[in-house]
Amino acid sequence: MTRRAPDGSGALDRTKLLAARFRAAQDRPYLATALFSVTVVESRQVPTMGVDRRWRCYVSPEFVDRLPVPQLAAVWIHEVAHLLRDHHGRADRLAHADRADHHRVNVAQDCEINDDLIADLLPLPPGRIEPKTYQLPDGLLFEQYLPRLPASVHGHPGFGGEHGTGVESDCGSGAHGVDRPWENGAAEGAVSDVEAGAIRRDTARAIRTHGRTRGTVPAGWQRWAVEVLEPTVDWRRALTGAVREAAAWASGAVDYTYHRPSRRSAALRGVVLPSLRQPVPRVAIVVDTSGSMGHAQLAAALTEVAGVLRAVGIGGNRVTVLACDADVHVVRQVHTVGEVRLAGGGGTDLRVGVTEALKGRPHIVVVLTDGHTPWPAAPLESTRLIAGLIGHAPPAPPAWITTVHIADPES
Structure with missing residues (x-):
């Protein structure tokens, strides 16, 4: 589903954007349910692409114009990964001092996601954040990356361009949990908490099945699927x-x-x-x-x-x-x-x-x-x-x- 926010004065290349989503679902079929559960909202306020807690993806037309379809497909998977991993729910459970800097939280979350996507050979755009950006090991959760980030980290260039360009990406409240100005909160296209839980379980089962039949699911997604289907008891x-x-x-x-x-x-x-x-x-x-x-x-x-x-x-x-x-x-x-x-x-x-x-x-x-x-x-x-x-x-x-x-x- 696609719709345009009131601030959208230019044309969003929906054909290109949805072609990128289709490619992501075709190349990673175990993520198809999650990818097609997201509602697209055109916005010129969002720097690149960002998701809210209700599985709506706010998209900058200029960002879509700038990237080729393979890179857009990788960004689709990145944003959906925030939602599948319940990053906003986990961010809500952080100590207040850690939640206060949502940009820093977003950096830690991107480290958790992007090491898996890079290992899966996905062509993320230039300026991507990954653990080695800060000399950190792969394979950690964002809660573990957060205290290990340098004190100077208060935001990141994200997918806007090379480091140092001053263009800052923000993955939205669906990642760090803080409402952003471009999130209009409309009920249209919203996914409830119950529906989100069902999507996560369905995706986890698809990952398990795909891994058994084809053996091509990255280790990071396999670990996530086990945690969803076999939750750890406190x-x-x-x-x-x-x-x-x-x-x-x-x-x-x-x-x-x-x-x-x-x-x-x-x-x-x-x-x-x-x-x-x-x-x-x-x-x-x-x-x-x-x-x-x-x-x-x-x-x-x-x-x-x-x-x-x-x-x-x-x-x-x-x-x-x-x-x-x-x-x-x-x-x-x-x-x-x-x-x-x-x-x-x-x-x-x-x-x-x-x-x-x-x-x-x-x-x-x-x-x-x-x-x-x-x-x-x-x-x-x-x-x-x-x-x-x-x-x-x-x-x-x-x-x-x-x-x-x-x-x-x-x-």
């Missing part, structure tokens, strides 16, 4: 749930005790009956301090575990922390995370740490590791084992171990 919630479940299981392990006789004993003269006891769970935390684990990783994971234990009412002298690599170096009962002292740094065999932890007869053992360790051969008697796996693609422990994948705090 590891903090998963860890909290695992500990809560284990604590409930341990608290349910009632037993009889004579330390506090049953009140029913009063009805039976000369007979002392035991009362039921519901234990407060004891927890042991085994921390992998091998050379492959970073201090920031351990500190962040320990802090989260401490918060989880407080949330489920376990603390005081009910928690023991063991620092372990190929041997156990520290065994201490702690009251706060600040009391934990990490040691070690050699090879990894956390079985010795688990064995040491079991001497205290804990109800729950939480192991924080990158997964590169042998594990106990069989389930532990009367003890639940939870593995908090830190980092990217760690080896999986045995199926009987409750496993939580913890995002790498350093990534």
Whole structure:
């Protein structure tokens, strides 16, 4: 669908623009649904091309005149990538200080997109932004590029021409989340949040199918499709749930005790009956301090575990922390995370740490590791084992171990 904004006094070469979109869809058929879901709006206010949150693409007639069809097709894919990757939704979740400079956010987003498009051999126009423009690595998310950009970055030349021309591109609120003057907000052609979610899922399924049948989908799009179709569960919630479940299981392990006789004993003269006891769970935390684990990783994971234990009412002298690599170096009962002292740094065999932890007869053992360790051969008697796996693609422990994948705090 194409329409003209009131400010459009010249003619937009719609034939050329739509031919470029058709070429983009023909060359990258897995993006066709997204490409043809966008409404075109002619505007002389937009520097080049930009999208709003409702999947409308504002297009400068001069920009279309300037570029050949192959480059326009690449720009189409670039703008649609902002929408598919929900850049405006993700930008809304940034800290206020980061959101304040939307040009800087746009640069980081362009770095996230353009490294994939360049790897896919798409002919982006001159003046393109990519990670190597700022000596940054490929393959990161814009949230990771943002703090790594030089302090001098407050805008970018974009697709307007070579660097230094003073022509600044702005990909619109569909990218950085800030409404722009040329976005008229009309309801015509708008895509709702529900429809946008359906478009993303449909595109992700097309990418998966295309990749399996033809094997030509770039790695960046494949990773995105996996994230859409198999969303990552918040590891903090998963860890909290695992500990809560284990604590409930341990608290349910009632037993009889004579330390506090049953009140029913009063009805039976000369007979002392035991009362039921519901234990407060004891927890042991085994921390992998091998050379492959970073201090920031351990500190962040320990802090989260401490918060989880407080949330489920376990603390005081009910928690023991063991620092372990190929041997156990520290065994201490702690009251706060600040009391934990990490040691070690050699090879990894956390079985010795688990064995040491079991001497205290804990109800729950939480192991924080990158997964590169042998594990106990069989389930532990009367003890639940939870593995908090830190980092990217760690080896999986045995199926009987409750496993939580913890995002790498350093990534």
